[in-house]
Each structure stands twice: as C-alpha cells, then as structure tokens.
Amino acid sequence: MNIRNARVYYRKIIEKVNDVTFRSRTVNRLKSLLLGIFKFVIIVGMSYIILGPVINIVCNAFFSPSDVYNPSVFMIPLNPTLENFRRAFVRLDYWSTLGYTMIYIISLTLIQILICSMVGYGFSRFDFPFKKLLFGCVIVTIVLPAHVIMLPIYQHFRMWDVFGIIRSIRGEPINLLSQQTPMYLMTILGTGLRSGLYIYIFRQFFRGLPKEIEEAALIDGAGTWHTYFRIMLRNAMPAAISVAVFSMVWQYNDMFYARLFSIPTSKNLTFRLSTIQATIEFVDQIKDPMISQLAVYAGITLVLLPILIIYFVLQKYFVEGIERSGIVG
Amino acid sequence: MNKSIKKRKIRLTLRQKKAITGFMFILPWFTGFMVYYVRSLVLNIRFSLSKVEILQTGGYQATYTGLANYRFALLEHARFNQVLVDSLRDILIDIPFIIFFSLFMAILLNSRFKGRALVRVIFFLPILMGSGAVLRSLELATQNIIGGASAMIEELSTGTQINIGFFLDVMEELGLPTALVDYITGLVSRIFEIVRASSVQIIIFLAALQSIPNSLYECAKIEGATGYETFWKITFPMVSPLILTNVVYTIVDFFVNSEVVDLAYEVAFTNYNYGLSAAMSTISTAVICLILVIVSALITKRTFYYN
Numbered sequence: 001m002n003i004r005n006a007r008v009y010y011r012k013i014i015e016k017v018n019d020v021t022f023r024s025r026t027v028n029r030l031k032s033l034l035l036g037i038f039k040f041v042i043i044v045g046m047s048y049i050i051l052g053p054v055i056n057i058v059c060n061a062f063f064s065p066s067d068v069y070n071p072s073v074f075m076i077p078l079n080p081t082l083e084n085f086r087r088a089f090v091r092l093d094y095w096s097t098l099g100y101t102m103i104y105i106i107s108l109t110l111i112q113i114l115i116c117s118m119v120g121y122g123f124s125r126f127d128f129p130f131k132k133l134l135f136g137c138v139i140v141t142i143v144l145p146a147h148v149i150m151l152p153i154y155q156h157f158r159m160w161d162v163f164g165i166i167r168s169i170r171g172e173p174i175n176l177l178s179q180q181t182p183m184y185l186m187t188i189l190g191t192g193l194r195s196g197l198y199i200y201i202f203r204q205f206f207r208g209l210p211k212e213i214e215e216a217a218l219i220d221g222a223g224t225w226h227t228y229f230r231i232m233l234r235n236a237m238p239a240a241i242s243v244a245v246f247s248m249v250w251q252y253n254d255m256f257y258a259r260l261f262s263i264p265t266s267k268n269l270t271f272r273l274s275t276i277q278a279t280i281e282f283v284d285q286i287k288d289p290m291i292s293q294l295a296v297y298a299g300i301t302l303v304l305l306p307i308l309i310i311y312f313v314l315q316k317y318f319v320e321g322i323e324r325s326g327i328v329g
Numbered sequence: 330m331n332k333s334i335k336k337r338k339i340r341l342t343l344r345q346k347k348a349i350t351g352f353m354f355i356l357p358w359f360t361g362f363m364v365y366y367v368r369s370l371v372l373n374i375r376f377s378l379s380k381v382e383i384l385q386t387g388g389y390q391a392t393y394t395g396l397a398n399y400r401f402a403l404l405e406h407a408r409f410n411q412v413l414v415d416s417l418r419d420i421l422i423d424i425p426f427i428i429f430f431s432l433f434m435a436i437l438l439n440s441r442f443k444g445r446a447l448v449r450v451i452f453f454l455p456i457l458m459g460s461g462a463v464l465r466s467l468e469l470a471t472q473n474i475i476g477g478a479s480a481m482i483e484e485l486s487t488g489t490q491i492n493i494g495f496f497l498d499v500m501e502e503l504g505l506p507t508a509l510v511d512y513i514t515g516l517v518s519r520i521f522e523i524v525r526a527s528s529v530q531i532i533i534f535l536a537a538l539q540s541i542p543n544s545l546y547e548c549a550k551i552e553g554a555t556g557y558e559t560f561w562k563i564t565f566p567m568v569s570p571l572i573l574t575n576v577v578y579t580i581v582d583f584f585v586n587s588e589v590v591d592l593a594y595e596v597a598f599t600n601y602n603y604g605l606s607a608a609m610s611t612i613s614t615a616v617i618c619l620i621l622v623i624v625s626a627l628i629t630k631r632t633f634y635y636n
C-alpha cells in the first residue's frame with residue numbers, strides 16, 4: 001500500500017462525505033432511528049402505566065397468605081394458589097350471577113339498538129316542527145349529569161304509577177325498586193344509560209346513507225315502517241355493532257343506576273363485586289384485610305374476564321365503528 | 330256537499346303526513362324525555378327549594394322553605410364547598426393536558442409500526458374497567474406500584490445522591506413559577522388517572538386523523554412542507570373541531586365520577602336529606618353547565634371548519 005493509493009482512498013472518502021445525497025440519507029436514517037426509539041419508549045411506558053395495575057391485580061390473585069407478608073415476593077408468588085379464585089367463585093356465585101347479568105345486559109343492549117336507531121332515523125330523515133330544538137334536547141341528555149335527576153327518578157319508581165290508573169285498581173302504587181324493571185322502562189323510553197349518545201351515533205350514520213335506497217323501496221311499494229325495519233336497520237349494521245359494544249361494556253360496568261334502583265346483587269356481577277370483601281370478612285371470618293383483598297383481586301379477574309372476551313372478539317368494530325358512524329362528521 | 334268539505338279538511342298534505350310519521354319514530358324518546366328528564370328536573374328544583382320529609386308509606390311531603398337549602402350547602406355544610414372547588418380545579422387543570430396527551434397518542438397510534446393492533450387494544454382497555462368496584466381496587470393496585478416507585482426513589486437518592494426534591498429546587502431556582510412546578514408535579518403524580526381518563530378521547534382523535542384525506546398530505550409534500558408545517562397547517566386544523574367534542578366529553582366524564590356526585594348521593598340516601606342533596610346537585614350542575622358554555626364559546630371561536 002503506497003502513498004498514492006492512500007491519497008486516492010482519502011479523496012474518495014472526502015467525496016462521499018461531501019456528497020449531499022449520501023449525507024442527507026444518513027442524517028435521515030439517524031433521525032428516523034431516534035424517532036423510532038422515542039416512539040417505542042413512550043408507547044411501552046404508557047402501556048405499562050395502563051397494564052401495570054392490571055398485571056398487579058392478576059398476579060396478586062394467585063398469592064397465598066404467606067406471600068403477602070413476604071417482602072421478597074414481588075409479582076411472582078412463591079406458593080401460587082387457586083384458593084382465592086375458589087373463594088371468589090363461591091362468594092360471587094359466579095355462574096348464576098354471570099348468567100343473570102348477561103341476560104340483563106344483552107336484552108338491554110338489544111332494546112337500546114332498536115329504540116335508539118328508530119329515534120335516530122326519525123331525526124335524520126323526517127322534517128317536523130321543533131326538530132332542531134328536540135335534537136338539542138338529545139344533546140342535553142348526553143351532557144346533563146345523571147345525578148341531577150336521581151332523586152325524582154328514585155321517588156318515581158318507588159311509587160310507580162301511570163296517570164293514577166294503578167292506584168285506582170290496586171289502591172296503592174307499585175314499588176318497582178330492587179328489581180331490574182326501572183332500567184328496562186327507561187331504556188324502552190330511550191333514556192337509558194347513555195342513550196343520547198347512541199341516538200346521536202345512529203342519526204349521524206343514517207344521514208350518511210344515500211336517500212335513493214328509501215326512494216327505491218317506496219317505489220317498490222314498501223311503507224315507511226317496512227322500509228325502516230327491512231332495509232334501513234340492516235344497512236345500519238356497522239353503527240349497531242359499535243353501539244352494541246359500547247352499550248354492553250357500559251351497562252356491565254354501570255354502578256350508578258344499579259345502586260340507585262338497588263338491583264339485587266345476586267343479579268348484577270359488578271355490583272356484587274363491590275360487596276365481596278365485606279361478605280368474605282363476615283362469612284369466611286377472614287378479618288385481615290390484606291388477605292381478604294386477595295379474594296377481591298381474584299374476583300376482579302373473574303369479573304373482567306367476560307367483558308375482555310367480548311372486547312377482544314369485537315375490538316375491530318370498536319374503533320372502526322366510531323370511525324364509520326361519524327361522531328367525527 | 331257538506332261531507333266532502335269535512336273530508337278535505339281532515340286530509341293532510343304529504344309533508345304533514347311525513348311529519349307525523351317522523352314524530353312517531355321519535356315518540357318513545359320524547360315520552361321518556363318528558364317523564365324522566367323534564368319532570369325530574371322540575372321536581373329536583375322543587376325539592377331543592379323545600380324541606381322534604383319521607384313518609385312511612387314511601388311518599389314524601391315537601392314544604393317550601395325558599396333558598397334555605399342552598400344557603401346551607403354553600404355557607405354551612407362542612408365539605409360541600411371544598412369538594413366542589415377541588416373537583417372543579419382538578420377538571421380545569423387536567424383538561425389541557427388530557428387533550429394534548431390524547432392528540433399526541435392518537436398521532437403516535439395512527440402511524441404504522443409493528444404490533445399496532447396490540448397497542449391499540451391496550452390503550453382502549455381502560456374503557457372496560459370503568460366500574461366502581463374495579464376502579465377502587467385498581468387504585469389500590471396503583472398505589473402499590475407508586476409506593477414501590479417512591480420507595481425505589483428513596484433508595485436511589487441515598488445510594489446515588491439523586492434527589493427529586495433537589496430537581497424541584499433547581500426548577501424553582503431557575504425562576505419557574507411555583508404554580509407551574511406544582512402543576513407539573515401534580516400531573517406526574519396523577520399520570521395513572523390521566524392516562525386512564527383519556528382513552529375515549531384517543532379513539533375520537535384517531536377517527537378524526539383517519540378521516541383526513543391523504544391528498545392533502547401529498548400536496549403538502551410536493552410543495553415542500555416540513556413535518557412541523559404539515560402538522561400545524563393540515564393535521565391540527567383538520568382535527569380541531571373534535572377538540573371541542575373531547576373537551577365536553579372530558580368535563581362530563583370527569584364530573585360523573587367526581588366526589589360531588591358521591592356527596593350528593595350520600596346526603597340523599599344516608600342522611601335522607603333530599604332537599605339538601607337536590608340543592609347540591611342543582612348547584613354543581615349549574616356550575617358545570619356554565620363552564621361548558623364558556624369553554625365551548627372560547628373554543629368555537631378558534632375552530633377551523635373544513636366544510
């Protein structure tokens with residue numbers, strides 16, 4: 001290797017460094033690499049913030065009492081046990097409660113879809129006096145906090161009566177509390193849990209459908225109701241699915257109305273979960289809150305499981321539904 | 330002759346017929362709105378203006394007392410004022426951060442990377458875990474983690490001489506206002522709640538981002554816009570209408586889970602003081618509505634509408 005050769009190499013290297021395209025390419029590559037690392041760190045960190053407590057709960061559900069007071073145990077139990085799950089199963093009366101809860105939320109969801117799509121269709125396709133004002137009222141029902149109507153509704157269902165008819169037949173109004181009827185009644189009348197939002201979603205969706213569909217149906221001799229049930233409702237499937245997911249999840253998690261109407265804990269899983277610690281302390285005579293807490297963790301895992309399954313099956317529609325149903329539009 | 334006139338009078342135009350059909354469609358909601366909302370609101374205000382006694386039969390008797398309940402709630406009740414102010418302060422502090430954070434996360438989640446589907450699933454998990462009992466235990470578990478973290482910080486600070494307090498002092502020495510430092514530390518300590526509270530907002534922003542036509546970006550690229558310019562000139566204006574939606578959603582959602590609601594519930598069903606509880610609900614709702622109106626007026630002024 002002589003000096004001349006070295007000089008040629010040197011010149012080549014200098015040329016490369018001075019070459020604009022090469023330089024910008026390297027800089028770009030470095031930039032995107034840094035950006036990628038930044039993104040990765042943030043996403044992993046945020047995911048940990050969300051998942052951390054959940055992982056903690058699931059791990060704790062497998063702890064045995066000796067692990068609780070062992071300071072060297074973190075996350076992974078030394079003596080994993082299913083005892084907590086067994087206890088939670090018994091105290092939640094899992095299968096029976098889950099069955100009742102599922103019937104409850106699925107029937108409510110079906111009613112929500114039917115009623116809210118009807119109302120949304122009415123708002124999107126027909127002109128009637130005060131339409132804008134009435135739709136403004138729908139928005140008000142979304143925004144208005146439910147606790148401002150809590151007491152009157154409680155009293156209303158405590159002494160349920162329609163224009164004094166029941167009072168004249170039975171002599172006294174019916175007490176509808178401590179059962180699920182109030183929730184059904186409110187949902188049928190389109191004012192159930194977050195119904196306003198669903199009406200809004202359906203209305204936006206129907207507005208996006210072409211009018212020609214209905215005109216064709218009309219020419220073929222279908223009446224308005226026939227058109228709605230046979231044609232429009234089928235076309236609204238994407239919106240219906242996203243409403244179904246929302247409605248199921250929120251209804252499942254709802255504690256406000258469950259508490260207000262004192263729905264029996266044997267028929268509402270999440271509501272029952274809130275009393276499980278007291279039950280365990282009282283019935284199983286486990287007075288140490290650290291240990292009774294373990295069964296609560298197991299209970300939470302059990303309660304979250306069905307809703308997670310629903311979510312994983314339908315999660316694709318969860319996002320796409322919103323994108324298509326046009327909260328955005 | 331007479332008959333035909335009568336008939337013509339009853340006959341409706343197509344428009345009127347359609348109006349009636351349309352009204353039939355919204356009739357269920359209309360009934361519910363009248364019975365459960367309008368009637369309840371009126372009753373609630375009546376409760377709040379009177380002393381309500383629960384009768385043995387389950388009924389109630391309301392005697393008008395004027396503004397006594399409001400006066401008691403605002404001037405004499407031990408906790409109401411503080412709880413209300415605290416919740417309002419939390420709402421106002423968190424909103425800007427939640428909005429920026431959710432927009433930022435939506436942009437991150439909108440770009441392509443491996444495992445995006447999984448990350449999305451994780452980010453929407455908090456929606457599923459909104460119920461009271463689950464939330465309470467989640468908070469407990471969070472405290473365990475935070476406790477672990479602060480214990481770790483203490484150990485680190487003795488071992489490596491890293492002291493969080495020192496950094497806070499440095500920030501103040503640099504001339505940053507104390508309020509700002511407090512704001513930052515407050516946000517950091519509540520990061521769990523904030524992340525958990527912004528999942529629906531992320532979805533909404535994500536949907537907005539995906540509805541931006543790609544041609545706008547192509548056009549900007551051809552014209553030689555940098556990423557920074559593209560964000561401020563295209564992305565931000567296009568999602569800005571959704572900022573209002575998100576702010577409203579955040580306020581309402583925050584308020585539904587706030588302590589004020591718990592307090593009103595407690596007063597009504599533990600102390601059986603319906604009048605006071607109704608007054609509390611009315612005051613807090615009025616305040617929230619006022620905030621909503623002001624905030625939406627402020628935001629609407631600056632919003633860009635594409636269509």
